[in-house]
Amino acid sequence: MIIGVPKEIKNNENRVAATPSGVAELTKRGHTVYVQSTAGVGSGFSDEDYVTAGASILPTIEETYAIAEMIMKVKEPIEPEYKLIKEDQLLFTYFHFASYEPLTKAMIENKSVCLAYETVEKADRSLPLLVPMSEVAGRMATQKGANYLEKPLGGMGKLLGGVPGVLPANVLVLGGGIVGTQAAKMAAGLGANVTIMDISLNRLRELDDIMPANVNTMMSNGYNIKAMIKDSDLIIGAVLIPGAKAPHLITRDMLKDMKPGTVLVDVAVDQGGCIETCKPTTHAEPTFVIDDVLHYCVANMPGAVPYTSTLALTNATLPYAIDLANKGWEKACKESKELAMGLNVIKGDVVYEAVAEAFDLPYVPVEKYLD
Template sequence: MKIGIPKEIKNNESRVGMTPAGVLELSKLGHKVFIQSTAGEGSGWDDEDYHAAGATILPTIDRVYDKSDMIVKVKEPIEQEYDLIKEDQIIFTYFHFASNKQLTEAMMKSKSVCIAYETVEGEDGSLPLLTPMSEVAGRMAVQQGAKYLEKPVKGRGILLGGVPGVPPGKVLVLGAGTVGIQAAKMAAGLGAQVTVLDIDMKKLRYVNDVMPPHVVTEFSNEYNIRKHIKTSDLIIGGVLITGAKAPRLITRDMLKEMQPGTVIVDVAVDQGGCFETTRPTTHEDPAYIIDDVVHYCVANMPGAVPYTSTVALTNVTLPYVLKLANMGWEDACADDKTLAKGLNMVGGKILFSPILEAFGWKEAMI
């Protein structure tokens, strides 16, 4: 199979869809890999690294799309890429269709085969291709939140860990999934007082078992959320419903109950966000303020640490890339139920029902 790796062109996105190690594995099996020139530079690999691994370097993104049977990316195609995508071409990447109607309609029009990293799901409900980026984003949420609590960037002027004689900051984590656990771990490591809310008692028991005593858990409901936002310095939203829009847990009116300079970080922004006032931002202009509350809502947060993120992501995507290349998408998905869950769209037909529900569509094709 011919596999294409275009350079990511979303704002401040420095990750790349494949490492030289992945290119080598595909090349050894006789597959042809085309990579756009300089695609890997942001993550630490130059064209020579890919060439030495067996890739053919192409100068432009349109040539990569034109020559490839399958495109392996990190982020969803953006408008400049829509017309480059061909009928029956496999696009293997993060899509987050439920929060982007324009993208959904464009991919339907292209009649491509869209396999979304974020909905590849194991029989146990695990999300193997989303997990590593959730781990990165959860840890970064605290790192960035701590920065934006500083007064020069309009935060409360709080040091999360405190110092002797001064109490630590308070962190509220919404969701005890991968993002929430990693965020709680980082915040606890800094010495903050951490509260984790979730509706899944099994997850709360796990958090309670593995975290230190200054991480406490409570059941998530509106009453408890409203109680904690009044005193929290940093609030992290990490709630996920696989492939669907995130639930809105903090409404606009709740901002008035927060202390001026409170920082909220919405890690669910790719899925529409779990705060009503969320709007996607970029690393170039990451934060904005509403009602004296600092919002950090960068849609590709792991893109700020591209080497770590690329290696973590491709560690888990490569086995599926190899299966798709060796077997073709139909046989690969028939053979692997986990991969089949990632099949969101084929030939203009939506196969993943949460996308239809997100837009109120009744049919699988419009």
């Protein structure tokens, strides 16, 4: 198979979809890999590294899309890329369709095959290609939140862990999945007073067993969230419904109950956000303020630590990429239910039900293409 790895062009996105070691694994199996020039520089990989691994370098993004049967990316295509995508071309990347209708409609119109990292799902409901970036984003959420609590950056001026004789900050984490768990661990490690909320009592029991003493667990419901936000200094939104838009757990009118200088970090922003006032921001302009509450809503948080993120992501995606390249997407997805779950749009049809529901689009069962 001919595989193309274009340079990411989203604002401050420095990750790359394949490392030189990943390229070597593909080329030794007889596949041809084209990497756009400087695609890996932001993650610490030179063009020479890729050539040594067996790739060919192309100077432009247009040439990379034009030659490839499968495109491997990190972030969803943005508008300048829409016209470059060919009919029947396989795109293997994060899409988060349910949060952005123009992207969904563009992929329907170009009749490509869109296999989304975030909906590849194992039998136990785990999301193997979302986990590594969720781990990074969860840890970064606390790191960024602690930073923005500083007064010069718009926060209330609290040190997350306090000092002897001064109480630590209160951190509220909404969601006990991968993101929430990592965020809570980081906050606890810095000495904060942490509360993590989830709708699953079994998950809260698990967290109660593994978390340190300065982490409390609490059932997530509207009443409890309204009560907790009043005394929280940092609130981290970590809610995920695979492939679907995140529910709004914090609404616009709830901001008035928060202290001035409270910091909100919404990690669910790429799925529409679990905070109603959330809107996607960039690393160049990461924050905004509403009602004296600071919002940090960067949609590609792991892009700020590209070396770590690229290695973590490709550790997870490479086995699936090899399977797709070896067999083609149809055979690979027929033989792998978890890969089939990643299919969202195929040749103009929406085959992932949550995406169809998000925009009231016709839904076509994926079996149409895999029988």
